[in-house]
Amino acid sequence: MKLGGDRETAGMRLSFSRHCVALIWSKRARARIFNESPQGCACIALRCRFMSLNPVQPPPTQDHKGIFTRLPFSEVTDKDLTFFKDLIPGRVVTDEDDLKSHNIDWLRTVRGHSKLLLRPKNTEEVSNILKYCNDRNLAVTPQGGNTGLVGGSVPVFDEIIISTALMDKVISFDQVSGSLVCQCGCILESLNQYLEGQGYIMPLDLGAKGSCHIGGNIATNAGGLRLLRYGSLRGTVLGLEAVLPNGTVLNCLNSLRKDNTGYDLKQLFIGSEGTLGLITAISILCPRKPSSVNVALLGCESFSKVLQVFTLCRDLLGEILSAFEFQDLESMNVVQTHLKLMNPLQESPFYILIETAGSSVQHDEEKLNVFLAKALESGLVNSGTVATDQSKIKVMEICI
């Protein structure tokens, strides 16, 4: 296998979109559209407002002349449909209305025109599908939750969509090591809920958690809110299984904390965005659920002070610091205008949201209070507020 994969012989087309969309609101605010309320209602309002500014049906991506050229892949025939219906009966979608949402990205900026969506349940089915498509020279687009913001999860032309929605089983969880093994189509939030019942959490969290699939998270090397604390997927993913474009199953699905056997091939798939193969299962190291979570929102006069606050955080909050995010005044204004949320602080050029997560409520509050006092006394921040109550935490997170 050549490094970088051979996209043509695999029958797998690049679905990268070259349309970069400037987000007009923070990622967290956007996330709430999926899975939070009552803020969810406000966020739905935001999305509706956004949609009113954008066409319901974006123009077909293929109409962007000079950017995309359909390579000489085959087209789906009745014989192909017969094959897929025999392979995965009841899970072959051809209805145009049913396919609409799968052909358009979440931001509604790009649109493919796939005529066929397949819903495999397991690795063997994915392998058979890809092998067939490879033999027939049919292009495919893997699709998880279709929550990506760069158009990478939808077809450009008429590629067959392979949805991971039905590959949503937890395979195993080791209570001692915290290693979770699951299929690629597990929704991130569902995994988190499952783990919380065991006293653990996922090492990543992001706005689209109510819809995104863990396979897609790994294929895009998603960062998210917990990256500062738990590191990137390159460190937390212990193993994965993927089906290569020709149908070969590559099994690197071990759960060893450190495995120096040979080259770490799984790392090529992390962040490969579906160009090397379809990730079908993963093994990931999960941290313990923290007993104590606090969030503070601070106002800052300059970006230089934002960096100094970050350094102070690392000194005084140290091991309990779990998130540090900032936004500027314009972003805050957007949140207030469109989400009708009140800024709990005085107007400032910059805002910082700090989250701590630890094993002792008392210790964490003491550390946070020492930090806040220092930050205010030194003039690094001009205002601040702390939330320990979950509902207030959610509101503050929306503001950022």
Next chain:
Amino acid sequence: MKLGGDRETAGMRLSFSRHCVALIWSKRARARIFNESPQGCACIALRCRFMSLNPVQPPPTQDHKGIFTRLPFSEVTDKDLTFFKDLIPGRVVTDEDDLKSHNIDWLRTVRGHSKLLLRPKNTEEVSNILKYCNDRNLAVTPQGGNTGLVGGSVPVFDEIIISTALMDKVISFDQVSGSLVCQCGCILESLNQYLEGQGYIMPLDLGAKGSCHIGGNIATNAGGLRLLRYGSLRGTVLGLEAVLPNGTVLNCLNSLRKDNTGYDLKQLFIGSEGTLGLITAISILCPRKPSSVNVALLGCESFSKVLQVFTLCRDLLGEILSAFEFQDLESMNVVQTHLKLMNPLQESPFYILIETAGSSVQHDEEKLNVFLAKALESGLVNSGTVATDQSKIKVMEICI
């Protein structure tokens, strides 16, 4: 470039030893030979005892018939020597006595017979050396601190040794992000000392720190004592630069916390043990130096209880837990016999060493005391002792 590299056209030979040596003492005890005293003296005694059990000169590796066959690489000629002396004057070693220690591994179990050692100072020199060797079909062995225990850092036959000893410069350090950029030949302990002056530490620590090179650590994906807390090098290495076997310089040396541009090629080099190229520079994410470090040594009746203690640690010590290691009674006996150190605990089938590292002395002590009380009351441990004093910490670490 084919995945896995083409070892023959690169002129780079596998130096993996297939001789697995069973360690008769713990890794930490062995480490003290390099860099600790007065325990260092005891450890030198241990090493001398070990050496008395092993021949001073191990038999040549090539004499292991049926295991290694010298492939048809060229031999070094006077013309080659002239080239290298012009390229890196004063840094070409051919004296047999000088070469002895470079031909033998640290455990003194395997021995090559290289006649030439080169000491480049920078990436350009490494590139020129490898290009030349590739063109001349000369085999090479990259060598860092030569502290590996699997014979991977010494020649099998007469490969040219490329030492990274002179590539020991720190290139830059970012005080805000904690990103360190340095050459491959920096000694791990030296880097740690440099960082401590800045309020940071290296994310890994291991017994050979007084001699091992960071390039070698990365090439072997070394784990070490801090892996539990800071994760593996796959997560902490942000970038690296390597010279490929044909002399091409592959520059992936960025310090972005998360970089999803293309495939993460650097991951192939991490753990590749010098088979794909010679790592010449690295960028690594360093954590803040903890203000408070505690070590506890506990006795346990069974391995099952060891696992339960681990779970309890994660519950009660949480974010301050930085190391959790165990050993059995036989290993403890070896330490006592050969290092003349007293076991501070009653005899137990298993011993656990726990290290905490945090930002608050008071909070960490409170957490540790709660944990110890719980561990004793519940019968998970039968005895324990805590060290907060650095010298006592070192002694306890030697025992494990």
